[in-house]
Amino acid sequence: MRIVVLAGGIGGARFLVGVREYARQVGAEVTAVVNVGDDLYLHGLKICPDLDSVMYTLGGGADPERGWGRVGESWTIKSELAAYGAEPTWFGLGDKDIATHLVRTTMLGGGYPLSAVTEALATRWQPGVRLLPATDDRLETHAVVDLDGAQRAIHFQEWWVRHRAEVPTHRFVFVGAESAKPAPGVLDAIGSADIVLVAPSNPVVSIAPIIAVPGLREAVSDGPAPVVGVSPIIGGAPVRGMADRCLAVLGVECSAAGVGGLYGSRTAGGLLDGWLVAEEDEGTLVPEVTVRAVPLRMTDEAATAAMVRAAVELR
Amino acid sequence: MRIVVLAGGIGGARFLVGVREYARQVGAEVTAVVNVGDDLYLHGLKICPDLDSVMYTLGGGADPERGWGRVGESWTIKSELAAYGAEPTWFGLGDKDIATHLVRTTMLGGGYPLSAVTEALATRWQPGVRLLPATDDRLETHAVVDLDGAQRAIHFQEWWVRHRAEVPTHRFVFVGAESAKPAPGVLDAIGSADIVLVAPSNPVVSIAPIIAVPGLREAVSDGPAPVVGVSPIIGGAPVRGMADRCLAVLGVECSAAGVGGLYGSRTAGGLLDGWLVAEEDEGTLVPEVTVRAVPLRMTDEAATAAMVRAAVELR
Structure with a gap:
């Protein structure tokens, strides 16, 4: 069985921990197609917040309290950069994290595409899941x-x-x-998947930039695999992050129904066959999409794996 | 009074502490023309070991024990890079030090020449001496x-x-x-100097790369200011570093006389008018160069300033 997950950062990372556990139970292979829209250059370093959140979390190196960055992080360089008056100061890079960016930036400068760099970094972290950026191009x-x-x-x-x-x-x-291409392996993974899962990530700034890559959305919506999404909104509020503010910009209601409707049904040119919502949102309707309500809190690996099982069984 | 010092890294930095103290006593301005031949890119970062040694030392941020890098340094990134298997591993970069390289590399990438970057970094360190790289070009x-x-x-x-x-x-x-040009300000500083001092730095790999910049050697040897060098060799051995090995490559005797002869007399197309040697080397002869022997250990600021005074008075 082959599972493809479209995923953003922290929510995507925690969801993928459950996907990996479910995949172990059933003997499946997992490919995560990760958002790069948050990526940026800071102090000359290429930062990929979502890829790193996923990599650190799956690799056991993420800070569980803060939700991003490395556990046991130190901040020497941050204070040194401030002492130099180096801008910007509003984005804090930890020392351990900077080492990742140094390796990445050096490899990119040497001509390796982001997908190859991500694979190289993952040899250290052994995430147990194949990590692919949505695109190697700058988006x-x-x-x-x-x-x-x-x-x-x-x-x-x-x-x-x-x-x-x-x-x-x-x-x-x-x-x-407009000019971005799916990273090598992305279209093949989607095309040969038994199921595509849309992680409970921010629909506006995590999932949308993934499917904004020309060809990627079509591969999902027109592909052979059923597509099941997991709602990032529970009881009218995002579990974490600021999806409510992002949805407001689009004029979309911050609810499981609102996000489900934003993704839309595959039969109507949208993304979804199934939509997994929280028990609190029992009764949510999305036209031409199969909706099911289950416990949706990613409290631990087992609970998250149970969510994933419910999502897979919804296809 | 205007003093120009040709300087390498650690020896040059300690000498400059004495030059600065002497300059305070007599009300002089100091310009240091610093070697860039040791500079390199590591992990995508532009490292300038000699400029940094001088800047950190004069700015009170150098590690006095180790002799290079920052005091109170940490090594988080070094061990992280090793965990990634990132090459090379033989050059250890401290966390604090890396912040300097990040600022420098970012500014260079933005189009600023090394001399402007050095000036910007010095606004933090306030070295009390004008720091100029010998050249903005890669040498x-x-x-x-x-x-x-x-x-x-x-x-x-x-x-x-x-x-x-x-x-x-x-x-x-x-x-x-061959294609390097003196950094902006270098030729003006030398041309308007009242004295040019050659720091007790490694003659082969610290001073030679400075005067290898076309026009720079001529500005010193044909300029209006007297030139006085300070021997890096005391009693037949370098005070620190591996000048002996470097001199051996050139077939030059590791002695105050050997290095004095390598620099040569200005009257014969060389560099020197005066050559300050250690008491231990009393009797050293360099053809057509005024030699004087004084206590030459840079044990503290006062002792070094006294050395500088002796060098200035030798002109």
Whole structure:
């Protein structure tokens, strides 16, 4: 059995822990297609927050308290950069984390594509899941906002981390998406999958940039595998993160029904065959999509694996 | 009064502490023209060991025990890079030090020349001395060695740090020197100096790469200012470092007379008017150069300033 998961950062990472456990139980292979829209260069370093969250979490190196970055992290370089007055200061890079970025940036500079770099980094972390960036090309999520009296597009991280999503926001754009190509292996993985799962990640800034890669959305929506999504919204609120603010920008209701409707039914050119929602959202309806309500809190590996089993059985 | 110092790394840095103290006593301005031949890229970072040794030492941030790098240094990234299997592993970069390299590499990538980057970094360290790289261009000292059965040129740092200078060595070459230009300010500083001092740095791999920049040697040897060198060799041995091994490659005797002769007299197309040697080397003769013997141990700032005073008075 082959499982493909479309995934963003922290929510995607925790979901993938459950997918990996489920895959062990049933003897399945897992490929994660991970969002790169959050990626950015800072201090000359290529940072891939979602790929790293997934890699560190699956590799046992993530900080479980903070939810991002490395466990046992230190912040020497951050304070040194501040002492130099080096901008920006609003994005904190830990020392251990920086080593990952140094290796990645060096390899990218040597001509390796991001997918090859990710594979190389994963030889250390042994995530137990094949990690693929959605694309090797530069694709960045920017927010079009009102700031300092003008409308401007700022990088998603600046919007999210620096401004805490608290600026008037008109829309999100995926810069570079038009000319991006799916990373090697992505289309093959989707095309040969027995099921495609959409992780309970932010639909607007984690999942949307993945399927913004030309050909990738079509591979999922027109492919042979059933597609089941897991709602990131429980009882009208995101489990974590700021999906509510992102959905508001699109004018989509922050509810399991709202996100399910945003993805839409495969029969109507959308993404989903099935939509797994929380018990709290029992009764959610999405036109032409099979909806099922189960316990949806990713409290531990076993609970998450049970969610995954329910999602797979929904196909 | 204007003092220009040609300087390498650690020896040059300690000498400059004395030059700065002497300059305070007499109200002089100091410009240090620093070797860049040791510079290299590691893990995508531009490392300038000599400029950093000088900057950290004068700025009070150097590790006095180790003699290089930052005081209170940590090594998180080094062990992380090793965990990734990232090469090379023979050059250890401290966490604090890496922040300097990140700022430098980012600025260089943004188009700033090394001299401007050095000035920017110095706004934090306030070295009290104007720091100029000998050149903004890439000029690297390589050693031509016998290694693994073949003759090959390796970067000076690989020769020095990795192989501890313990490989058969034919010569040193300054890659890029032919097309290098003196950094902005260097020729002006030398041309308007009241005295040029040659620090007690390694003559072969610290001072030679400086004067290998076309126009720089001529500015010193044909300039209006008297030139006084300070011997890095005391009693037939280098005070620290491996100048003896470097001199052996050139077939030059490891002695105050040997190095003085290598620099040569300005009247004969060389560098020196005066040559300050240690008491132990009283009686040293260099043709057409005024030699004086004084206590030459840089034990503290006052002792070093006294050395500098003796050098200045030798002109």
